[in-house]
Amino acid sequence: MTLTFLNHQIKAFWRSKNTGKSIAMRIFMAILIIYLLLNVLVVAFFMDTILEKTFPNQDSIQTFNSFIIYYFLLDLLWRFQLQELPTLAVRPYLHLRLKKNQIINYLSITSLGSTFNITPLLLSMPFLIKVLIPTHGFLVFGAYVLSILGLTLTNHFFSMWIKRKVNLNAIWMLVFLGTLLLFVLLDFQFKLFSISALSAQIFGQLLSIPSISLIFLVLAVLIFLMNFRYLKSNLYLEELSKASVSxxxxxxxxxxxxxxxxxxxxxxxxxxxxxxxxxxxxxxxxxxxxxxxxxxxxxxxxxxxxxxxxxxxxxxxxxxxxxxxxxxxxxxxxxxxxxxxxxxxxxxxxxxxxxxxxxxxxxxxxxxxxxxxxxxxxxxxxxxxxxxxxxxxxxxxxxxxxxxxxxxxxxxxxxxxxxxxxxxxxxxxxxxxxxxxxxxxxxxxxxxxxxxxxxxxxxxxxxxxxxxxxxxxxxxxxxxxxxxxxxxxx
Structure with a gap:
């Protein structure tokens, strides 16, 4: 059924009277995204050199570990501001005899095609291949890839969930941004704990216990199920019309x-x-x-x-x-x-x-x-x-x-x-x-x-x-x- 949904969306795009303008805009956006991803790739390729020059007396892998949680907190903030919600495209199907699970699966699968999901792997893979494989082997390398993939999917589905909650009640935005601000204050202002040290400790364990990476995949599955349940309980024309006017x-x-x-x-x-x-x-x-x-x-x-x-x-x-x-x-x-x-x-x-x-x-x-x-x-x-x-x-x-x-x-x-x-x-x-x-x-x-x-x-x-x-x-x-x-x- 997912392929049927995609086929309908492709036909709707080509049959639109403004297809030419849409293609031009998509080409422009594609060029911009490719340029930005190339910048990310350049930074990733020289990341080991950048870390060594910026932190000359520290091991580059440990330095990399200490910034992982910081990155995904910033990633979550950017997703909250910029990532789109694929909701309106399925409205015509909600009155048909279709299972909600099929519609939700379509929403989940199509939402994965985001630049935010490519960037973490693109930013980390060259560094991990150059630095991690020669010193720690392929098993640890795979554990890092699974961990980064799990955190990426966690951020992806959590941002979709929180944005849908914000659409229904703006107080969720204050809770979300206030929580992020609280972590920043506790770390940088009050020095009660260090996110950097916590990140280095968690991901440093992957070097000796690679199986820990499965925890991040389990976390991604749990967040996906939370988002799935929320969509299933709110996927009605009336609920969507409350969230946003067509x-x-x-x-x-x-x-x-x-x-x-x-x-x-x-x-x-x-x-x-x-x-x-x-x-x-x-x-x-x-x-x-x-x-x-x-x-x-x-x-x-x-x-x-x-x-x-x-x-x-x-x-x-x-x-x-x-x-x-x-x-x-x-x-x-x-x-x-x-x-x-x-x-x-x-x-x-x-x-x-x-x-x-x-x-x-x-x-x-x-x-x-x-x-x-x-x-x-x-x-x-x-x-x-x-x-x-x-x-x-x-x-x-x-x-x-x-x-x-x-x-x-x-x-x-x-x-x-x-x-x-x-x-x-x-x-x-x-x-x-x-x-x-x-x-x-x-x-x-x-x-x-x-x-x-x-x-x-x-x-x-x-x-x-x-x-x-x-x-x-x-x-x-x-x-x-x-x-x-x-x-x-x-």
């Missing part, structure tokens, strides 16, 4: 379409960017700035300050470049937005979604900078959290003060159209605030605490996004007519 995306971009109306708005704005000269130049500029770290990271006396600046700049370049003219990009049809049925809340949520999408991609593009040390990658990730939490709110706050119109057809070179006082004021808090937060800790010789505090601040802003969203909407309601009047002045 919404046909006019954009035909599968990933953004799953976010409903805000996804449609974000996809439409993405089309606006790609079809017009000036916003398209923002994308090109953002790509060029991905090489910004090469200017600073080659210095032997590298400190945290340039890494913080580069990390914030590279992971937030789209937020800074595109966000400083926010709302002006839509000045030509802003009056239409005000009188349309689109709620202002969905309008703002689309902005947050667009920022999250581009910043996540730019962070992934900067992962090769791990060549200069794992601390560089850690700070890049912390600054990504800061950008998504704090800088997105700052950008949209100043967008409510921007009344300058922009002609999208003009290039950006020597073009000062749309540039006003808000752009100059905006640049100060965006660029200075993280250093203000970090400086007291650095001055007291606690740089790690400063970096952790930046990340915690960004995470708190993300968790409390609804609060900031309400404030931004209230401010926009007071300013919307002034903004519209300014956009009418050509």
């Amino acid at each position: 919404h046909k995306s006019s954009t035909e971009i599968p990933y953004l379409g799953r976010f409903g109306l805000s996804g449609d708005l974000a996809a439409n704005e993405l089309k606006l960017i790609l079809r017009n000269k000036r916003p398209r130049s923002v994308i090109m500029t953002s790509i060029l700035f991905m090489f910004y770290g090469l200017i600073f990271y080659n210095r032997p006396d590298l400190s945290d300050y340039p890494i913080l600046f580069c990390g914030m700049f590279m992971t937030g370049i789209f937020i800074i470049n595109y966000g400083q003219f926010m709302f002006s990009w839509q000045s030509a049809h802003f009056d239409g937005i005000l009188v349309s049925k689109v709620s202002i809340r969905e309008f703002f949520k689309a902005k947050f979604l667009l920022f999250t999408l581009f910043s996540s991609i730019t962070f992934l593009l900067t992962t090769p900078y791990v060549y200069f040390g794992w601390r560089v990658l850690l700070i890049h990730f912390v600054m990504l959290i800061w950008n998504l939490g704090v800088n997105t709110v700052l950008v949209l706050f100043f967008a409510n003060q921007n009344y300058k119109r922009i002609d999208l057809s003009k290039g950006s070179a020597f073009n000062w159209e749309g540039v006003g006082a808000s752009q100059w004021i905006l640049s100060l808090p965006l660029l200075i605030t993280p250093f203000i937060v970090y400086f007291p800790f650095s001055y007291m010789d606690y740089p790690d605490a400063g970096i952790a505090f930046i990340g915690i601040t960004g995470l708190l802003f993300i968790i409390s996004r609804e609060f900031w969203l309400n404030l931004l909407i209230k401010q926009f309601q007071n300013k919307r007519f002034t903004i519209a009047e300014g956009f009418r002045n050509k």
Whole structure:
């Protein structure tokens, strides 16, 4: 029956009136994914060298062991934010005389085709082949592969379960993110235990007792059964309609379409960017700035300050470049937005979604900078959290003060159209605030605490996004007519 479901999905794809656009988008996404996986493969191939240079007095296998749990915690967080749920494709079958187990098996099997499931094995296999097999043999190598596979599947099915719970009750998101934050605080801030030491101890046992790897496979099976039972007890048309309203995306971009109306708005704005000269130049500029770290990271006396600046700049370049003219990009049809049925809340949520999408991609593009040390990658990730939490709110706050119109057809070179006082004021808090937060800790010789505090601040802003969203909407309601009047002045 699974093959029948797949056959129906393939026919539905080819018979769609927008098949050409879907193919073009899939080709683009495939190229991007292949590029990112090649970056992962390069890092994996040189991982032994990277670990030896970063931790010169430690055994590379033990160092690798100490980072496994950290990786899968980050993997779980990324899955929670980016991994899709294959639910809507089976709606037409729920009223037919089909066993629920067949539908759930289809959902489970099709969900496995995710880049997140390929990355852990791709990242670890070259290292394990080069380092582990010559010293410990194929049996231990197989145990490591089974362990990583088990943890990958555990994260995969757990992320699907928790996202479905969040769709029904948002309190689960606070519980999930709060638990991850608690582990981080207990490890880095309060030093009550070390995740790194725990990871090294658990996976170090594989060297002498390879059969321990079966525990991770059993854990994956248990999480799969938990997800299976949850789907089986909630797989009704009524339950799915409560979780999300069936919404046909006019954009035909599968990933953004799953976010409903805000996804449609974000996809439409993405089309606006790609079809017009000036916003398209923002994308090109953002790509060029991905090489910004090469200017600073080659210095032997590298400190945290340039890494913080580069990390914030590279992971937030789209937020800074595109966000400083926010709302002006839509000045030509802003009056239409005000009188349309689109709620202002969905309008703002689309902005947050667009920022999250581009910043996540730019962070992934900067992962090769791990060549200069794992601390560089850690700070890049912390600054990504800061950008998504704090800088997105700052950008949209100043967008409510921007009344300058922009002609999208003009290039950006020597073009000062749309540039006003808000752009100059905006640049100060965006660029200075993280250093203000970090400086007291650095001055007291606690740089790690400063970096952790930046990340915690960004995470708190993300968790409390609804609060900031309400404030931004209230401010926009007071300013919307002034903004519209300014956009009418050509």
